[in-house]
Amino acid sequence: MTFLGMPLAHAPRGVGHLRGDEPFPRAARTALANPQLRRNVQHATTTIRGKSGRVIAELPDWQDLRAAGSALKAYTMANLPRLLEQLEAKVTEAGGVVHWAADAAEANRIVTGLVRATGEQRVLKIKSMATQEIGLNEALADAGITPVETDLAELIVQLGDDKPSHILVPAIHRNRSEIREIFLRAMPGVDPALTDDPPVLAAAARRYLRETFLTTKVAVSGANFGIAETGTLTVVESEGNGRMCLTLPDTLITVMGIEKVVPTWQDLEVFLQLLPRASTGERMNPYTSMWQGVTPGDGPQSFHLVLLDNGRSAVLADEVGRSALHCIRCSACLNVCPVYERTGGHAYGSVYPGPIGAVLSPQLTGVEDNASLPYASSLCGACFDACPVKIDIPSILVHLRNQVPHPAAEKAVMAAAAYTMDRPRLYARAQRAAKFTKLVGKRGRGLPPPLNGWSAARDLPTPPPESFRDWWRSR
Numbered sequence: 247m248t249f250l251g252m253p254l255a256h257a258p259r260g261v262g263h264l265r266g267d268e269p270f271p272r273a274a275r276t277a278l279a280n281p282q283l284r285r286n287v288q289h290a291t292t293t294i295r296g297k298s299g300r301v302i303a304e305l306p307d308w309q310d311l312r313a314a315g316s317a318l319k320a321y322t323m324a325n326l327p328r329l330l331e332q333l334e335a336k337v338t339e340a341g342g343v344v345h346w347a348a349d350a351a352e353a354n355r356i357v358t359g360l361v362r363a364t365g366e367q368r369v370l371k372i373k374s375m376a377t378q379e380i381g382l383n384e385a386l387a388d389a390g391i392t393p394v395e396t397d398l399a400e401l402i403v404q405l406g407d408d409k410p411s412h413i414l415v416p417a418i419h420r421n422r423s424e425i426r427e428i429f430l431r432a433m434p435g436v437d438p439a440l441t442d443d444p445p446v447l448a449a450a451a452r453r454y455l456r457e458t459f460l461t462t463k464v465a466v467s468g469a470n471f472g473i474a475e476t477g478t479l480t481v482v483e484s485e486g487n488g489r490m491c492l493t494l495p496d497t498l499i500t501v502m503g504i505e506k507v508v509p510t511w512q513d514l515e516v517f518l519q520l521l522p523r524a525s526t527g528e529r530m531n532p533y534t535s536m537w538q539g540v541t542p543g544d545g546p547q548s549f550h551l552v553l554l555d556n557g558r559s560a561v562l563a564d565e566v567g568r569s570a571l572h573c574i575r576c577s578a579c580l581n582v583c584p585v586y587e588r589t590g591g592h593a594y595g596s597v598y599p600g601p602i603g604a605v606l607s608p609q610l611t612g613v614e615d616n617a618s619l620p621y622a623s624s625l626c627g628a629c630f631d632a633c634p635v636k637i638d639i640p641s642i643l644v645h646l647r648n649q650v651p652h653p654a655a656e657k658a659v660m661a662a663a664a665y666t667m668d669r670p671r672l673y674a675r676a677q678r679a680a681k682f683t684k685l686v687g688k689r690g691r692g693l694p695p696p697l698n699g700w701s702a703a704r705d706l707p708t709p710p711p712e713s714f715r716d717w718w719r720s721r
């Protein structure tokens with residue numbers, strides 16, 4: 247496969263909100279110092295995990311569904327150019343207009359231009375990871391256009407001038423008293439007597455959003471799936487606000503990552519079973535909206551689909567790493583990750599936090615630009631077990647760690663270890679010598695320079711009193 251005639255490996259890297267201001271270890275330390283954040287994240291992830299586990303246990307063929315989802319995604323990646331061209335042809339046939347964006351800047355230019363052409367100065371936004379990735383809200387604001395997030399959690403994040411910290415529950419780091427305070431400070435027309443009772447908070451958001459839905463003529467959405475066979479776009483959501491955005495405005499602009507294409511209608515059956523159970527712990531999504539181009543007299547009369555690359559072609563070039571593109575953004579891997587549970591999402595610096603962020607963001611930007619993220623994992627494997635499309639995240643993490651630039655001391659130690667392990671006698675001698683590491687490896691004491699970086703965050707394992715070889719010989 248090629249990108250504009252170039253080998254995929256030379257395709258442009260992703261830009262936008264994919265890297266943070268500081269490396270993960272430093273950002274994680276700041277997050278760990280916030281006990282409220284840790285309590286909020288732990289409570290939310292534990293609740294979703296439990297709910298999801300219960301509904302998954304109801305399906306005797308869950309493992310078969312996972313295998314089917316994984317196979318469908320692998321097929322899609324292997325046939326991506328053909329499927330995308332088929333999708334383009336079908337959307338065009340149905341009255342839509344398809345645009346191709348190589349990166350975030352181009353996608354923002356296209357969307358901003360389309361909104362400007364309508365003469366409108368405000369757009370509705372449906373919760374979408376792709377538009378967060380490209381920083382669309384900031385680009386619209388720079389062009390004098392006001393984006394209004396309509397997903398409740400995204401609205402909380404937007405009004406709080408904050409950043410999302412979870413793929414599915416962007417305001418997971420906020421509790422209800424913090425949300426009340428944000429609404430009182432930033433929501434136009436809010437009742438000053440607002441309490442922090444969840445139904446009262448939801449009613450306040452509903453009133454504000456209903457007014458906005460009825461007076462805004464352009465909406466921007468993402469897409470969970472785009473069916474190549476028919477040109478049908480799909481958005482799944484829980485609140486119904488997405489459906490308002492998809493049906494009420496005159497103009498609809500959808501930004502979709504190129505990996506979200508699925509070959510046929512029938513394939514959707516697999517993903518619509520996997521996604522809700524793995525993400526919100528529901529048997530089916532409360533709102534699954536599908537549309538195909540333009541229907542005269544019904545819904546938006548102008549539809550644009552922006553197909554976004556932004557580094558995805560370069561990810562596709564990596565035989566191990568490309569399975570990160572199979573992700574259906576369910577967030578199950580976040581909810582089971584012991585690292586995410588303690589740091590929350592902001593520490594990852596990218597719009598994609600947690601285990602999937604640790605493998606996707608460095609590949610989209612180029613691993614040298616996000617070099618700390620492949621280490622944001624204990625490699626416990628919980629993410630692999632939880633993933634509904636069986637992405638082997640731990641193997642990709644190890645693969646990416648091998649691509650990260652390593653300090654000279656570490657490279658020398660690893661070369662020496664490989665040389666020693668290749669030679670049984672030398673290895674036996676090294677094992678005997680390792681007993682002396684007890685002197686330097688006690689808990690609370692690190693290795694001497696230049697190896698102290700390794701032991702700064704871990705204890706040197708204490709060697710056993712008897713090696714396996716000695717034990718074998720003695721019996």
Ligand code: SF4
Nearest residue numbers: 573574576577579633
């Ligand atoms: S990697 Fe798997 S578990 Fe994680 S968000 Fe993507 S699909 Fe869900």
